[in-house]
Structures are given as structure tokens and as C-alpha cells.
Amino acid sequence: MSLKVLVVDDEPLARMRLRDLLSDCDEPVTEWVGEAAHAQQALDMLGTTRCDVVLLDIHMPGMDGLRLAQAIKALPLPPAIVFVTAHAEHALEAFDLEALDYLTKPVRRDRLQQALDKAQRWHATRLATGSEAADHLLIQDRGRVERVPVTDVVYLKAELKYVTVRTRERSHIYDGSLSDLETRYPERFVRVHRNALVARPCLRALERHHGGGAEADGWEVALHGVDERLSVSRRQLASLREVLQQTAH
Numbered sequence: 001m002s003l004k005v006l007v008v009d010d011e012p013l014a015r016m017r018l019r020d021l022l023s024d025c026d027e028p029v030t031e032w033v034g035e036a037a038h039a040q041q042a043l044d045m046l047g048t049t050r051c052d053v054v055l056l057d058i059h060m061p062g063m064d065g066l067r068l069a070q071a072i073k074a075l076p077l078p079p080a081i082v083f084v085t086a087h088a089e090h091a092l093e094a095f096d097l098e099a100l101d102y103l104t105k106p107v108r109r110d111r112l113q114q115a116l117d118k119a120q121r122w123h124a125t126r127l128a129t130g131s132e133a134a135d136h137l138l139i140q141d142r143g144r145v146e147r148v149p150v151t152d153v154v155y156l157k158a159e160l161k162y163v164t165v166r167t168r169e170r171s172h173i174y175d176g177s178l179s180d181l182e183t184r185y186p187e188r189f190v191r192v193h194r195n196a197l198v199a200r201p202c203l204r205a206l207e208r209h210h211g212g213g214a215e216a217d218g219w220e221v222a223l224h225g226v227d228e229r230l231s232v233s234r235r236q237l238a239s240l241r242e243v244l245q246q247t248a249h
Contacts, residue, residue: 002028002029002030002031003028003029003030003031003052003053003116003119003120003123004030004031004033004049004050004051004052004053005022005030005031005032005033005051005052005053005054005055006033006034006035006036006042006045006046006049006051006053006054006055006079007019007032007034007035007036007054007055008035008036008037008038008039008041008042008054008055008056008057008060008065008068009035009037009055009056009057009060009084010037010038010057010059010060010061011057012037014057014084014105015035015037017106017107018055018084018107018112019032019035021107021109021112022112024109025109025112025113025116027113027117028116028117028119028120030053030116033045033049033050033051034049037060038060038061038062038063039060039062039063039064039065039067039068039071040062040063042054042056042068042072043068043071043072046072046075046079051079052079052080052119052123053079053080053081053082053100053116053119054072054079054080054081054082055082055084056068056069056081056082056083056084057083057084057085058083058085058087058090058094059085059086059087065083065085066090066093066094066097069081069083069094069097069099070097073097073098080100080118080119080122080123081097081098081099081100082099082100082101082102082103082115082118082119083099083101083102083103084103084105084107085102085103085104085105086104086105087104088104090102100115100118100119100122101114101115101118101119103115135149135150135151136148136149136150137150137153137165137172137174137181139165139172139173139174140175141172146172148165148167148172150185150188152167152168153165153166153167153188153189153199154166154167154168154198154199154202154223154224154225154226155196155197155198155199155202155223155226155230156174156178156181156189156196156197156198157178157195157196157197157230158177158178158194158195158196159173159195162174162175162176163175163176163177163178163181166226166228167225168225168226178195178196178197181197182197187200188200190203190239190240190243191236191239192221192230192231192232192233192236192240193230193231193232193233193236194233196230196231198221198223198230200243201224202223202224202225203221203223203224203240203243203244204221204222204223204224205221205222205244206219206220206221206222206232206237206240206241206244207219207220207221207222207229208220209229209231218231218232218234219231219232219237220232221240
């Protein structure tokens with residue numbers, strides 16, 4: 001998972017310096033989502049752009065960085081705040097505002113790297129324990145954690161010891177159980193087979209499957225967003241028909 005970073009500083013050279021330092025940081029991977037020269041511009045951007053970390057100066061014209069940090073904390077899902085300033089005397093006040101870190105200018109790359117590492121751990125903890133975790137599946141992918149919104153999932157299918165999480169764009173491998181996901185999201189998913197759950201909004205049609213050769217005839221469900229069809233067990237057939245009727249109305 002890359003950290004989406006917003007830089008807020010009234011000095012263009014300071015913003016450029018931070019952007020260069022971010023490009024030199026290898027882990028965690030960062031994504032520059034924008035920069036702001038004053039507090040109102042930052043708040044406008046945060047209202048429309050997802051951001052994980054704000055690198056925030058303190059001394060700025062108008063609303064200063066400390067007051068801006070208070071406003072950011074009031075957001076529904078506030079990003080982590082890392083102060084970047086030439087003034088060391090505000091550190092105590094900054095940490096009272098639950099700032100994740102406090103860097104003094106000129107910032108060294110290794111010191112910025114430490115702050116980004118803290119931000120990544122902070123987000124991982126919030127995802128695992130906070131409300132944001134309820135809306136996402138956490139996918140471990142080559143040593144990184146990727147968040148897949150539950151609303152993006154078309155179906156979930158048990159495959160050996162793992163679960164395939166299928167979105168419109170791609171498939172993910174989730175280390176968990178299908179029964180646990182069914183318990184966590186009963187209003188979102190309906191079981192169509194002992195090894196598959198389907199998102200209710202993605203149900204399109206129930207179709208008869210005529211097997212060839214040794215394959216028996218049966219039922220399949222067609223889905224919105226993907227071409228695959230999933231087998232429907234006889235045990236789930238009646239309840240699935242009922243769900244489709246409800247969806248049609």
C-alpha cells in the first residue's frame with residue numbers, strides 16, 4: 001500500500017525540497033497527491049482527495065499549521081499529521097494535537113523515512129482496529145498491505161486454504177475463511193454455494209446450466225461486472241431466487 005502524501009507549506013522551495021526527498025524514499029512507497037500554500041487550500045484538497053499523511057508547516061499566513069491540525073483532526077477519517085517546521089519550540093503543542101512526528105528543517109531523508117514508517121504503522125493499526133477496517137479487506141501482497149473496499153467486491157470464492165476476492169478489475173488472494181466473511185458482512189453477501197458468496201448488488205440472473213458428458217445439469221448465477229458464472233447449489237437455490245426477486249423490486 002502506498003502512502004498518499006499532501007504537503008502544506010507557504011514556501012515553494014520548501015515544498016519542492018520535500019517532494020524531492022519523498023521521491024528518494026524507497027519504503028514505504030509514497031504517492032504525491034498534491035501541495036497547498038495555505039490552510040484553506042489544504043482543507044479544500046482534503047475534502048476531495050484521499051490522503052494518508054499531511055506534511056505540515058507551522059508558520060503560515062492566515063490559519064497557522066497548529067490550527068489547521070485541529071481542523072484536520074475533526075475530519076471523518078483524518079490523515080496522519082507530521083509537522084515539518086524550522087521552529088523547534090512548538091513540539092510540545094504539536095504532540096498535544098496527536099501529531100505523529102515533528103521534523104525540523106532542513107529535513108534529512110533518513111529522518112523523513114522514519115516519519116513515513118511511523119505513518120505506515122499507524123495506518124495499519126487503524127485499519128486493523130478501527131472503523132475503516134470494517135469497510136475494507138486487507139490483502140497481503142508481496143509484503144505490502146492493500147485495502148480492497150468491500151463495496152468493490154463482486155464475489156468471494158474459497159480456493160484451498162485461501163479466498164479469491166474478485167472485483168471488476170482483478171482477483172486478489174485473501175488469507176481468511178469464507179464463513180468469517182459471511183458472518184462479518186451478512187447484508188452485503190449471499191451464499192450461492194458452499195464455496196462462494198456473491199455481492200447482492202452484483203446478482204444479475206439465475207440461469208440453467210446444461211452439462212455435457214459426465215457433468216450434471218444445474219444452475220449458475222450471472223453477475224454484473226464480470227463474465228464468470230458461479231455454480232449454485234440446490235440447497236441455496238430457493239433463497240437465491242428470493243434474493244433476486246427482492247433485488248428486482
